[in-house]
Amino acid sequence: MDEIADVEHALRRTAPDRLVSVVEEALRKRCGALRVRLRLADYGLRTLQLVERTPGEDPSVPIGNSPQGRAFGAQEPYVVRGTASDLVHLPVTVRGDRLGVLTVELPQHADLRPLLPGLVQLCEALGHEILVAERDTDLYVLARRATRLTLAAEMQWQLLPGRSCARPEFALAAHLEPAYAIFGDNYDWSVSDGRLTLTVTNGMGEGIEAALLTNLAINALRNARRAGLGLADQAALADQAVYAQYRGEAFIAVLLLSFDLATGEVEAVDAGSPRLWRLRGQSVESIGFEAQLPLGMFEETAYVPERFSVLPGDRLLFGSDGVYSAVSPAGESYGDRALARALRGTRLLPPTQVPQAMLRELSLHHGGSPLDDDALVVCLDWNGAV
Numbered sequence: 596m597d598e599i600a601d602v603e604h605a606l607r608r609t610a611p612d613r614l615v616s617v618v619e620e621a622l623r624k625r626c627g628a629l630r631v632r633l634r635l636a637d638y639g640l641r642t643l644q645l646v647e648r649t650p651g652e653d654p655s656v657p658i659g660n661s662p663q664g665r666a667f668g669a670q671e672p673y674v675v676r677g678t679a680s681d682l683v684h685l686p687v688t689v690r691g692d693r694l695g696v697l698t699v700e701l702p703q704h705a706d707l708r709p710l711l712p713g714l715v716q717l718c719e720a721l722g723h724e725i726l727v728a729e730r731d732t733d734l735y736v737l738a739r740r741a742t743r744l745t746l747a748a749e750m751q752w753q754l755l756p757g758r759s760c761a762r763p764e765f766a767l768a769a770h771l772e773p774a775y776a777i778f779g780d781n782y783d784w785s786v787s788d789g790r791l792t793l794t795v796t797n798g799m800g801e802g803i804e805a806a807l808l809t810n811l812a813i814n815a816l817r818n819a820r821r822a823g824l825g826l827a828d829q830a831a832l833a834d835q836a837v838y839a840q841y842r843g844e845a846f847i848a849v850l851l852l853s854f855d856l857a858t859g860e861v862e863a864v865d866a867g868s869p870r871l872w873r874l875r876g877q878s879v880e881s882i883g884f885e886a887q888l889p890l891g892m893f894e895e896t897a898y899v900p901e902r903f904s905v906l907p908g909d910r911l912l913f914g915s916d917g918v919y920s921a922v923s924p925a926g927e928s929y930g931d932r933a934l935a936r937a938l939r940g941t942r943l944l945p946p947t948q949v950p951q952a953m954l955r956e957l958s959l960h961h962g963g964s965p966l967d968d969d970a971l972v973v974c975l976d977w978n979g980a981v
Contacts, residue, residue, distance in 0.1 A: 691761025
């Protein structure tokens with residue numbers, strides 16, 4: 596695999612829908628690969644969906660109970676020795692965002708020790724090229740669909756930055772349910788100039804109207820952030836944009852946070868209903884802020900930032916009202932006690948697995964029936980300055 600740079604160059608030059616073919620051709624020549632398959636995680640993070648499907652081949656495998664899912668969950672290569680050939684399942688991940696798994700079929704008893712480092716590097720390059728290729732082809736977006744998205748969900752997924760992000764200072768992950776029919780809940784993040792900016796949005800309404808409202812608010816916040824405005828001014832500009840469009844008939848709740856990557860100091864603006872919990876050691880604490888008006892409720896609202904600090908080892912959990920307000924058959928809200936128990940129970944899981952685990956607990960708390968509202972969970976593990 597000394598020629599890995601040549602493969603990366605070939606990936607950059609090929610047509611966006613031929614990335615898998617280029618990888619397969621390169622691995623046939625360099626290590627005698629018999630077959631290469633790429634599977635991408637579906638929107639619900641339940642299955643890995645085959646890219647470039649072929650007749651007679653299973654288009655999806657479960658993440659929770661498959662060799663491919665084991666590589667995806669552990670983020671480590673997983674080898675299956677066979678009677679005729681060996682399968683190497685490799686995670687395809689970009690800056691902490693788990694995209695899927697590349698499966699390479701090799702001749703039986705191949706010596707994998709010199710191959711694995713090059714294969715891992717190749718998967719990193721493939722992941723980057725997939726993200727670039729999605730500008731010009733629907734192939735990879737379509738592969739992620741286990742079923743059809745609603746139009747509102749299509750709009751929301753196109754707006755999201757990814758499902759997870761990792762840097763030395765933090766690891767961040769989020770998940771939304773119902774993944775194929777989300778309405779207005781959303782999240783956004785950006786890292787620049789030594790700060791992480793995170794927004795958690797609780798949308799108003801249902802369907803297309805909710806998606807349009809959220810799109811307007813998120814893009815207004817991005818516009819203000821990219822103009823170099825502070826957190827309070829970002830909220831004020833987005834507030835004005837939403838009010839100008841809806842005149843107070845529709846508004847949107849947002850929790851905005853800005854983390855100093857060097858110090859762990861956090862600036863926050865609570866403009867509505869998303870909530871925050873902190874797991875520090877064994878203790879779970881709800882972090883409350885002064886409630887301020889949602890964006891767009893009134894004209895020219897002024898927002899005041901608040902401050903708190905995070906320490907290395909802290910885990911922060913953010914939830915929309917579809918999470919903490921969901922009630923059990925006995926009438927107990929998930930946010931009363933069950934959420935804290937579930938958060939403690941996930942303390943050994945990596946942050947990429949926490950949102951789904953929390954939502955599974957939410958479903959059990961709700962009695963297994965469909966939720967009344969879409970539900971958003973964001974998990975942030977703070978490592979501190981390196």
